[in-house]
Amino acid sequence: FDVGLDPTSLASPGTDLLVTNSNDDTVSVIDPAAASNRVARTFSVNPLPGQPFGSSPNSLAFLDGAHLVVSLGRDNALAIYGWAGSHGPVTFQGLVPTGWYPGRVLMNTHVHRLVVANQAGSGSLDHSITVSEGSGTRPATGKHVYADRGSIRPIASPTTADMKTF
Numbered sequence: 001f002d003v004g005l006d007p008t009s010l011a012s013p014g015t016d017l018l019v020t021n022s023n024d025d026t027v028s029v030i031d032p033a034a035a036s037n038r039v040a041r042t043f044s045v046n047p048l049p050g051q052p053f054g055s056s057p058n059s060l061a062f063l064d065g066a067h068l069v070v071s072l073g074r075d076n077a078l079a080i081y082g083w084a085g086s087h088g089p090v091t092f093q094g095l096v097p098t099g100w101y102p103g104r105v106l107m108n109t110h111v112h113r114l115v116v117a118n119q120a121g122s123g124s125l126d127h128s129i130t131v132s133e134g135s136g137t138r139p140a141t142g143k144h145v146y147a148d149r150g151s152i153r154p155i156a157s158p159t160t161a162d163m164k165t166f
Contacts, residue, residue, distance in 0.1 A: 001039055003028040009104075011060035011068075016040075016086040020057040020070065027057060027070060031086040040086045045070050045079055047095055055079075061107045061114065063157055067093070069114060071102045078105060078116065078155075080163060094163025099151050107157075114155040121151035 004021025007028075011018045017030040021042070031040040045057045057079075059071035068083040068090070076098050082091035099118030106115045132139040156162075 001028070001030055003030075003039060004042060008058045009060055011062065013062055013065070013083070014085075018060055018068075020045075020060055022056045022058050022073070023053070025053050025055045025057060027060070027068075029086045043090050045072065045081075047072070047075065047077070047079055047092070058103055059105045061105045063107055063114070069105055069107070071098075071105045071116070073101045073103060073119070076100055076102065078102065078114065080158060093160060094158070096155060096158050096163065098155075099153055100148075108154075111154075112157050114157060116153045116155060118151045118153060120148040 003019045004026045005023035006021060007019045008022045009020045015033050017032060019028045019030065021028060025046040026042045026044055028042040029040045034040060046053070046055050055075045056073040057070050058073045061069045063069060066083055068081040070079045070081065072079055078096040078098055080093040080096065082089070082093055098116050100120035101118060102116045103119040104117040108115055128141055128143060130139050130141040
């Protein structure tokens, strides 16, 4: 299937197949039941239409059959969309803030919460490390750019009213 740039995750509600395209801020929808056997449509998930690319959608989940959640890694947010199937309208509902660079989102239906894995979590502010470049150099202690500590965050399933407050 000819989807967008850098397909990174999949979700399959019913017979549809959704694909995040991280490098062009889109989600492609494949309807395998269609006679054409190709992408039914691709829609933008950039929360600020007309702005440059860079939201980096990288994970998908469904709150329920009518609400799609898209993790936007570089926006540090989850975008919520109204979903009416592969050929119905996709409507932006709002953003839910996350930790640094959310990379995976799941809906835990048993506790009615989204679970978000933030890849950089608290970032390099988490703990100090000492780096030594060897004999004759002075070791340096401080925050290291590669010392990210990821985090997992449960989020109560947001309502339309909740999203207006974020």
